[in-house]
Amino acid sequence: MFDFFKKRFKKQPDHLPAFWATYLALFEDRFAKNCSFRDFRFVVFDTETTGFDLKNDRVCQIGAVAVQNNTIQLRDFFDTLVYQDTGGGSKVKEIHGLRDKTIQTGMDEKKAVEAFIQYLGNAVIVAHHAAFDIGMINQSLKRHFGPGFKLKNKFLDTAHLEKRLKPLSAYAVENPADYALDILAGKYGIDLHDRHTAIGDAFITALLFLKIVARLEKRGVMTIGSLIA
Amino acid sequence: MKNPIARRIYDYTRNFPPFNLMERETLLELCESAEVKHLSIDQFLFKKGETPHSKVYLVREGALHLYGEEGEQLILLETHDEGDVVGLRPLISEDNYAASAKAEEESIIYAFGIEEFEKIMQQNAVVSNYLLRTFAALARSRFDTNEKAKIFLHHGQKMPDDFPLIEVQTIRASKEPVTCRPSDSIQAATKLMSDRRVGSMLVTNPEGCPIGIFTDRDLRQRIAGGAFDPAEAVSNIMVSPVVTIAPEMTVADVQILMVKHKIHHLCVTVDGTDGTPVVGVVSDHDLLVVQANNPATLIREIRRARIGEQLAVIRDKAEILLKKYIYQEVNIMFISTIMSEINDALIARANQLAEEEMISDGRAKPPVKFCWLGLGSEGRREQLLRTDQDNALIYENVPAEQEESVKAYFLHYAKIVTSILHQAGFAYCPANMMASNPQWCLPLKEWKKNFSGWINSGTSAALLHGNIFFDYRPLHGAPELAEALTQFIFEELDDKTIFFARLAKNALENPPPLSFFRNFVVERGGVHKDKFDIKSRAMMPLADAARVLILKNRISGVHNTVRRLQRMAEIEPQNADVYEQAADAYEIFMRYRALQGLKDMNTGRYFDPAELNKLERVNLRNSFKPIDEIQTLLKVRFQTAFLG
Numbered sequence: 001m002f003d004f005f006k007k008r009f010k011k012q013p014d015h016l017p018a019f020w021a022t023y024l025a026l027f028e029d030r031f032a033k034n035c036s037f038r039d040f041r042f043v044v045f046d047t048e049t050t051g052f053d054l055k056n057d058r059v060c061q062i063g064a065v066a067v068q069n070n071t072i073q074l075r076d077f078f079d080t081l082v083y084q085d086t087g088g089g090s091k092v093k094e095i096h097g098l099r100d101k102t103i104q105t106g107m108d109e110k111k112a113v114e115a116f117i118q119y120l121g122n123a124v125i126v127a128h129h130a131a132f133d134i135g136m137i138n139q140s141l142k143r144h145f146g147p148g149f150k151l152k153n154k155f156l157d158t159a160h161l162e163k164r165l166k167p168l169s170a171y172a173v174e175n176p177a178d179y180a181l182d183i184l185a186g187k188y189g190i191d192l193h194d195r196h197t198a199i200g201d202a203f204i205t206a207l208l209f210l211k212i213v214a215r216l217e218k219r220g221v222m223t224i225g226s227l228i229a
Numbered sequence: 230m231k232n233p234i235a236r237r238i239y240d241y242t243r244n245f246p247p248f249n250l251m252e253r254e255t256l257l258e259l260c261e262s263a264e265v266k267h268l269s270i271d272q273f274l275f276k277k278g279e280t281p282h283s284k285v286y287l288v289r290e291g292a293l294h295l296y297g298e299e300g301e302q303l304i305l306l307e308t309h310d311e312g313d314v315v316g317l318r319p320l321i322s323e324d325n326y327a328a329s330a331k332a333e334e335e336s337i338i339y340a341f342g343i344e345e346f347e348k349i350m351q352q353n354a355v356v357s358n359y360l361l362r363t364f365a366a367l368a369r370s371r372f373d374t375n376e377k378a379k380i381f382l383h384h385g386q387k388m389p390d391d392f393p394l395i396e397v398q399t400i401r402a403s404k405e406p407v408t409c410r411p412s413d414s415i416q417a418a419t420k421l422m423s424d425r426r427v428g429s430m431l432v433t434n435p436e437g438c439p440i441g442i443f444t445d446r447d448l449r450q451r452i453a454g455g456a457f458d459p460a461e462a463v464s465n466i467m468v469s470p471v472v473t474i475a476p477e478m479t480v481a482d483v484q485i486l487m488v489k490h491k492i493h494h495l496c497v498t499v500d501g502t503d504g505t506p507v508v509g510v511v512s513d514h515d516l517l518v519v520q521a522n523n524p525a526t527l528i529r530e531i532r533r534a535r536i537g538e539q540l541a542v543i544r545d546k547a548e549i550l551l552k553k554y555i556y557q558e559v560n561i562m563f564i565s566t567i568m569s570e571i572n573d574a575l576i577a578r579a580n581q582l583a584e585e586e587m588i589s590d591g592r593a594k595p596p597v598k599f600c601w602l603g604l605g606s607e608g609r610r611e612q613l614l615r616t617d618q619d620n621a622l623i624y625e626n627v628p629a630e631q632e633e634s635v636k637a638y639f640l641h642y643a644k645i646v647t648s649i650l651h652q653a654g655f656a657y658c659p660a661n662m663m664a665s666n667p668q669w670c671l672p673l674k675e676w677k678k679n680f681s682g683w684i685n686s687g688t689s690a691a692l693l694h695g696n697i698f699f700d701y702r703p704l705h706g707a708p709e710l711a712e713a714l715t716q717f718i719f720e721e722l723d724d725k726t727i728f729f730a731r732l733a734k735n736a737l738e739n740p741p742p743l744s745f746f747r748n749f750v751v752e753r754g755g756v757h758k759d760k761f762d763i764k765s766r767a768m769m770p771l772a773d774a775a776r777v778l779i780l781k782n783r784i785s786g787v788h789n790t791v792r793r794l795q796r797m798a799e800i801e802p803q804n805a806d807v808y809e810q811a812a813d814a815y816e817i818f819m820r821y822r823a824l825q826g827l828k829d830m831n832t833g834r835y836f837d838p839a840e841l842n843k844l845e846r847v848n849l850r851n852s853f854k855p856i857d858e859i860q861t862l863l864k865v866r867f868q869t870a871f872l873g
Contacts, residue, residue, distance in 0.1 A: 065234060071340070072265035077232045189290065193237070203234045207337070210267035214335065218269065 019114050026122035027152045033225030040224050042067040043123040044209055046201040047133045050084060054135045058084045060103045062116050063199025065206050072206050078119040079199045081106030110144040125155035128181045128205045154228050158205055161212045184208055235260040238339055242287060245312040247356045255349055264340040268332035276329045281319030284340040288313045291336025295328045296753060305753035319343055406510045408433045411440065411464035418463050419448065429494045429510055432467045437506035439496045441467030475501030476508060483516055524567045531574045537652025540575055544654055547571045551613055552827050561816040562791055569610035573704055575653060576603060580705040583645035596635050599624035601705040608700035610789045611819065614826040614833055618647060618655045619697060622664035623710045626672045639670050662697060673710055677717050684721050684728050692735045699776055702788050715785045722780060729781055733867035736773035741856040742766035760835035767818045767853065771811055774859045790815050807858045814852035821849060
């Protein structure tokens, strides 16, 4: 078992940080793709960042809430500010409204990411335009722990799930703006107050996720495998 | 660590009871532990019989319907939409869910932990009172009911019960009398009479006061007499002076004047003298119409009727009378007294006709004494409109060797009676609760055995029978047989605490028919889908409650639910309010049922609440409150909670 473990993660240092070893152990079992997705824990998350550049910008807030059995579990949440030395020049503070001063009170990034990994466990990640948020977390992991440290979780993108609800013909003329979180929230009747805090957006995304998934379920998408496909 | 999302839940939740009764910090804390559930259309939140969830639910978006079951049928109990609380049961009792909650639309539900909720209830009496009360019945303020007279919007006009039937019945003069001037020609006057299709013409002076009258009859005599010129002035042939009467006339007044003056028309004037203007004419035909529709005449006609079809016609006339009474808002107790007198006479007549038929068929007179019993609403003297027959027959005990032949005699007899009643418009009872059923055509000793079985077994079938049969009333034959049975029942009931508890519990089966906040509870499916069932949802709970109470007090001979409740108010002055309000409510239900029945030409049992106007809805809804009160009283008094 240990050999297999070493071989598979040979790029990583021999002395894995304890939280990471625990995290990896959660993925040893084969992913049960034929099980009902209702049995899985989903973590719907969102990040606020200093900008949209995956290489140079930094995470300054992580917010998440868990969903299980089509229910948002408010108790199972994650909400952390991340300290960044923004040099007073955050480009997107107009969007998320996090003042530099607020960011100064945040947790050390390394600790914050570690805490998030612990919270995440082997849940299936859900995010709106997931690639960006996952990319930000992976970039942070790599910077603090080295190459090979990246999220192992399966993930779902609510924008992509929404596309699956559309007939094929609609793809041809689609406009990316149609899949913005605000637009979709409006379409599904979800209130938008306190947008642009990470956890606020995560909650909106979670509601969106419940509604989209219910529609996919009606079309016969029952297993976690078919949901992720 | 505080969860910022909880604040969102809080912002919504705090607008609705019982959350608006909680302190800010308490509610915020409760929201921290909330769950947000999504339900697709037709998905169940919980199902009847399921063990209670550890949650209380608030509808955030969408709508839920609560369903009960009646046999195979789903019955819609309540509709809950945004801001409504659902699934309080686990808070109050450990029973399984009594109904199923299903999403009628895509819904978002907030779920709050029971434990957290219980903690709040312990600390906050306002919240716990609110929840207990809401769970017990419907959200309402007890303070509303303090001034009882105000909760019902219109009481029927009270009339004394010894209201003489025919003599004071008012009659209507024909509106807009046809008049002419004395100088008009006979031709012009008769043309007007024929155009307006009237049989009489009043001749008036310029002030509109009557100076003469002439009628078809006068005209015919004139033509027959030969000397007749159409151009002649009306004044030459009119009869003068005119017999006048004031508008507030009764049948008796009119009759006396017509007989005294040997005339067929009376002129109605403002003050009853010929010095004031004409307001109408009363003819002997008008009198006939009124008399044909008065209870005394109807009962006389019933006694003379020879066949069922005749009875049907007479009963139709009684319905016209009923309509008039209802629309004039005559006191409902007066109306039900009249209608049950008519029904009683009709049933007695059906019995007499059956006896005659038996004899003409070559059979003997009844071999022993017997008594025909009316059951259910007829037994309670509450039948305004014709509903299904519910009846039974008791006969004297006979020696074993005669039993078979005597029973056969009475069964045949009952078959004739029920078929006459059927012809008269009283449908056969679908549950066959009729004297023609061998089960319900029995000697006294068998009846005693039945009642003692029902009283001691306590099965639901026994209670159902009990409910129907305890309201029996002798309608024909030897009432002493019914009295002997009643005597026996009261002896049997002595110390039967458990039976009373069961009967009381049975009376609680139908809770007040309002959903949590506003909607009427309507039928879920079947032919009466979306209709309100006033009989089983509003009237039966009160009738059942009144029966238990009156039986417990060993009072016989009081059958009517309103009278029973009034009697209870006398016996227990400390609860007089509850009983009187319940009695008033019952009257209102009877009136609405009759109104709807007359309108829809049926028994009036089911109607669409949407057809009611706002005032009627409020009035009916207020009348549901006493159901809750009297049910609470039954629960406490008969300790129904201790029954499984």
